[in-house]
Amino acid sequence: MYNCCMNMNVETIIKTNKKIPLHKRTIIHLALVNNKINEQMTAALKPFDISIPQFNVLRILRGQQGKPAHLSTINERMVTKMSNTTRLVDKLMAKGLVKRSICKQNRRKVEIVITQKGLDLLEDMDDLLFELEEHLVGRFTDKELIALNTLLDKF
Amino acid sequence: MYNCCMNMNVETIIKTNKKIPLHKRTIIHLALVNNKINEQMTAALKPFDISIPQFNVLRILRGQQGKPAHLSTINERMVTKMSNTTRLVDKLMAKGLVKRSICKQNRRKVEIVITQKGLDLLEDMDDLLFELEEHLVGRFTDKELIALNTLLDKF
DNA sequence: AATATATATTTGTATGTACAATTGTTGTAT
DNA sequence: ATACAACAATTGTACATACAAATATATATT
Numbered sequence: 403m404y405n406c407c408m409n410m411n412v413e414t415i416i417k418t419n420k421k422i423p424l425h426k427r428t429i430i431h432l433a434l435v436n437n438k439i440n441e442q443m444t445a446a447l448k449p450f451d452i453s454i455p456q457f458n459v460l461r462i463l464r465g466q467q468g469k470p471a472h473l474s475t476i477n478e479r480m481v482t483k484m485s486n487t488t489r490l491v492d493k494l495m496a497k498g499l500v501k502r503s504i505c506k507q508n509r510r511k512v513e514i515v516i517t518q519k520g521l522d523l524l525e526d527m528d529d530l531l532f533e534l535e536e537h538l539v540g541r542f543t544d545k546e547l548i549a550l551n552t553l554l555d556k557f
Numbered sequence: 558m559y560n561c562c563m564n565m566n567v568e569t570i571i572k573t574n575k576k577i578p579l580h581k582r583t584i585i586h587l588a589l590v591n592n593k594i595n596e597q598m599t600a601a602l603k604p605f606d607i608s609i610p611q612f613n614v615l616r617i618l619r620g621q622q623g624k625p626a627h628l629s630t631i632n633e634r635m636v637t638k639m640s641n642t643t644r645l646v647d648k649l650m651a652k653g654l655v656k657r658s659i660c661k662q663n664r665r666k667v668e669i670v671i672t673q674k675g676l677d678l679l680e681d682m683d684d685l686l687f688e689l690e691e692h693l694v695g696r697f698t699d700k701e702l703i704a705l706n707t708l709l710d711k712f
Numbered sequence: 713a714a715t716a717t718a719t720a721t722t723t724g725t726a727t728g729t730a731c732a733a734t735t736g737t738t739g740t741a742t
Numbered sequence: 743a744t745a746c747a748a749c750a751a752t753t754g755t756a757c758a759t760a761c762a763a764a765t766a767t768a769t770a771t772t
Contacts, residue, residue, distance in 0.1 A: 435712045436591040510720040510767045541711045553705045557590045665750040
């Protein structure tokens with residue numbers, strides 16, 4: 403089902419026969435792993451015609467449990483920056499997955515809520531995405547995952 | 558000098574008070590770390606008016622040691638895909654950092670070499686980038702870095 | 713009240729990325 | 743020799759991202 407390689411050798415992947423210093427190697431390695439994850443996530447979302455950032459916005463909105471979220475709130479909870487959020491929401495609007503209105507208490511703010519259509523879409527995706535996440539870390543024991551998280555915390 | 562946080566707590570960063578399952582947490586964690594690295598790399602390259610992918614292309618070309626590289630070769634060695642490489646090289650051309658010519662043996666292919674200006678630029682950046690890489694993994698012991706690389710190999 | 717400042721969002725521009733379609737060239741089969 | 747497939751690169755379109763500038767509203771200052 404999934405595209406997978408048994409040995410993610412950094413030197414092989416970037417096709418060099420030089421030995422890469424450990425520091426540099428680690429940074430490249432992280433980028434490669436991240437790439438692989440993104441590719442598989444993108445592929446999994448593709449049938450739903452949704453991008454990773456759009457998916458993240460929807461999940462943030464679902465987490466609000468009916469309460470509208472301001473653009474700035476969405477932005478805070480996203481990994482990336484504001485400049486996109488307006489346009490991301492535009493695209494979700496165009497698909498009817500979210501609604502937008504001006505906040506009456508503070509007319510500078512914009513309130514965004516996920517629509518039923520958006521919730522239904524997320525629900526359709528839940529199982530598939532869960533499986534993908536399981537698969538992505540499928541070769542790790544819980545102990546190893548904890549070790550990995552502990553190491554990542556050092557960044 | 559560098560922007561740095563002592564504790565990269567995933568839940569704090571994405572502002573949730575829910576406990577995230579280990580699998581999902583790991584994947585988010587990787588994205589956050591990668592983001593942080595990219596931000597700092599981008600900032601370090603900014604004074605040189607060069608993007609990360611452009612920098613990678615230049616380094617690949619320097620690795621050729623005078624020998625021209627075909628577009629497809631560059632592409633193979635990059636983390637990302639072909640569609641960009643043509644346009645990346647266009648921009649490097651515009652800055653006079655690389656030269657491009659059609660391969661005489663096989664006129665479908667394009668040969669790219671780094672110019673002296675490109676080599677000089679890379680040399681100017683070398684120290685700074687080395688320091689940045691050191692800094693990024695500065696809180697790791699070599700043993701930890703090896704452990705991290707070993708774990709990343711499982712992806 | 714008028715002005716300045718801060719906040720929230722939007723818009724413009726440049727860059728990078730994914731995917732599909734297209735162009736030009738080479739190699740192969742008949 | 744012609745036709746067809748394979749290959750290498752380019753181009754078009756849509757999306758995402760970084761950064762700066764602009765717009766609109768609210769708050770603070772005088």
